[in-house]
Amino acid sequence: MANTNVQTGCFIGIDIGGTGIKGGIVNPGKGILEGSCIRLATPQPATANLVNEVVSQIVNELAAGSNSLDHSSTVGVTFPGIVQHGISRSAANMDSSFINCDINTLFAGRLGRPTAVINDADAAGLAEARCGAGKHINGTVLVITLGTGIGSALIFDGQLVPNAELGHLSVDGFDAEIKASAVARERDGLTWKEYSARLQRYFSELEFIFSPELIIVGGGISQRTDEYLPHLNLRTPIVPARLKNEAGIVGAALQAASTRNGISAPA
Incomplete structure (x- = not known):
C-alpha cells in the first residue's frame, strides 16, 4: 500500500x-x-x-x-x-x-x-515571489540579489519569466553589476550613502523599463537594508527578501512541483 x-x-x-x-x-x-x-x-x-x-x-x-x-x-x-x-x-x-x-x-x-x-537566481526569485515578500502580489515583481554580481528574477502574476539577466543591464555605460553589486561597494570603498546613489540609478532604470508592482532585494546584503533602502527614492515599493539562504532550495522544489516528468506544465 x-x-x-x-x-x-x-x-x-x-x-x-x-x-x-x-x-x-x-x-x-x-x-x-x-x-x-x-x-x-x-x-x-x-x-x-x-x-x-x-x-x-x-x-x-x-x-x-x-x-x-x-x-x-x-x-x-x-x-x-x-x-x-x-x-x-x-x-x-x-x-x-x-x-x-x-x-x-x-x-x-x-x-x-x-x-x-x-x-x-530564478529559483530564489520564484520562491520569494510565491512564498516570501512577494506572496499575493499580482503584476510584475522583480527580485534582485546583490552579491558578487547582481542576480535577478522577473515574475509576472506568480509566473517566472526565465533567464532575465538584469545585472547586465547597461547603466551609465557599464554593466550594472560592475558598479552596483555588493562586491563593487566593498571594492570601491563606498559608504552606504554613496552606494545608495548607485543603487538609485540602477533601480530607477529597472523601474522605468518594467514598472513593477514590487522590488525585492536579496543576497547577503539584504541583512543591511536599513543602511541603504531609506536613501532610495522610488515610486515602487522596495523591500528585503524573507527566505534568506533557503530560497534556492524552496524555488527548486517549486519548479519540481509545477512540472510533470521534468517538463514544465502549462500555466
Missing part, C-alpha cells in the same frame, strides 16, 4: 553553488523546509560528472530519511548559469564541461527519476 504521507506533496530541492551544494525536502504549498537541509562542498574541479555525484548523494540521503516523499517524484535542481530547455548555456564558477550540457538529462540519468532544472 502506498504511503499516505506521499499526498502531502513534498519535493526535494537542490541548490548548486560554486562552493556548496545544498538540499532539502520542501512543502511547496507552505514554502518551507520539512526538516533540516544537507550541505556538501562543491567538488573541485566542479565538473559535470563530479557535481552530479554530489547531487545524487544528497538526494539519496534525503530520500532515505523521509516518509513524506513519493520516491518517483521530480527533483528540482538549481544551477548557477543560464538554463534553457534543460541545457546549461553558461557556467559561472563551475567547470566548462557544463557549458551546453543537457543537465536535465545528466541529473535525471544519475538519479533515475525526473528532474526540473532552473537558474539559481
Whole structure:
C-alpha cells in the first residue's frame, strides 16, 4: 500500500553553488523546509560528472530519511548559469564541461527519476515571489540579489519569466553589476550613502523599463537594508527578501512541483 504521507506533496530541492551544494525536502504549498537541509562542498574541479555525484548523494540521503516523499517524484535542481530547455548555456564558477550540457538529462540519468532544472537566481526569485515578500502580489515583481554580481528574477502574476539577466543591464555605460553589486561597494570603498546613489540609478532604470508592482532585494546584503533602502527614492515599493539562504532550495522544489516528468506544465 502506498504511503499516505506521499499526498502531502513534498519535493526535494537542490541548490548548486560554486562552493556548496545544498538540499532539502520542501512543502511547496507552505514554502518551507520539512526538516533540516544537507550541505556538501562543491567538488573541485566542479565538473559535470563530479557535481552530479554530489547531487545524487544528497538526494539519496534525503530520500532515505523521509516518509513524506513519493520516491518517483521530480527533483528540482538549481544551477548557477543560464538554463534553457534543460541545457546549461553558461557556467559561472563551475567547470566548462557544463557549458551546453543537457543537465536535465545528466541529473535525471544519475538519479533515475525526473528532474526540473532552473537558474539559481530564478529559483530564489520564484520562491520569494510565491512564498516570501512577494506572496499575493499580482503584476510584475522583480527580485534582485546583490552579491558578487547582481542576480535577478522577473515574475509576472506568480509566473517566472526565465533567464532575465538584469545585472547586465547597461547603466551609465557599464554593466550594472560592475558598479552596483555588493562586491563593487566593498571594492570601491563606498559608504552606504554613496552606494545608495548607485543603487538609485540602477533601480530607477529597472523601474522605468518594467514598472513593477514590487522590488525585492536579496543576497547577503539584504541583512543591511536599513543602511541603504531609506536613501532610495522610488515610486515602487522596495523591500528585503524573507527566505534568506533557503530560497534556492524552496524555488527548486517549486519548479519540481509545477512540472510533470521534468517538463514544465502549462500555466
